[in-house]
Amino acid sequence: MPFRRAGRPGLIGTMARTAVVAGTASAVVNHGNQRRDARQQAANEDQQSQAQMADMQTQLDQANAEKQAAAQQAASEFERVYSKDAVPEDVPEVEIVATGPVAELAWALKQASLVTSTSEARRLVEQGGVEVDGARATDPKARLEPGRQYLVRVGSKNRRFARIRVA
Numbered sequence: 001m002p003f004r005r006a007g008r009p010g011l012i013g014t015m016a017r018t019a020v021v022a023g024t025a026s027a028v029v030n031h032g033n034q035r036r037d038a039r040q041q042a043a044n045e046d047q048q049s050q051a052q053m054a055d056m057q058t059q060l061d062q063a064n065a066e067k068q069a070a071a072q073q074a075a076s077e078f079e080r081v082y083s084k085d086a087v088p089e090d091v092p093e094v095e096i097v098a099t100g101p102v103a104e105l106a107w108a109l110k111q112a113s114l115v116t117s118t119s120e121a122r123r124l125v126e127q128g129g130v131e132v133d134g135a136r137a138t139d140p141k142a143r144l145e146p147g148r149q150y151l152v153r154v155g156s157k158n159r160r161f162a163r164i165r166v167a
Helices: 011-083 105-111 118-126
Strands: 093-096 130-132 149-154 160-166
Antiparallel strands (some): 130 149
């Protein structure tokens, strides 16, 4: 038969019980501290992410404002050039070297890459699709004098411009 002790528990039993109760209490307190720390960390992370999102939104707003300004400028340039038959500000300058004493208009248009072939240039001139210095050209063999610069517009819907200098 096992030995049983009667009466109050001894010192070892009381200490063990106290340790268990104390350990439980500290575990509960530590758990509460961990929860509080986790909530604070989550709140800090939320604030940081909100600040980052606000910065990103500000950058997007600035980019959109810049795009809108560029779009308005492009629209006004389009209106000025196509609706009012004005000359664009960024007209490319092309220098061609005449093979003889003068250069023919159709050949010059081909050399300036305004058309793909001399035949196409002749057709455009004959149909009235080419202007030289603001005047409609009708002769594909019109002479362009060396040493002068000519502002040439080709086409009506798909306009192409060039400043041709004959050397």
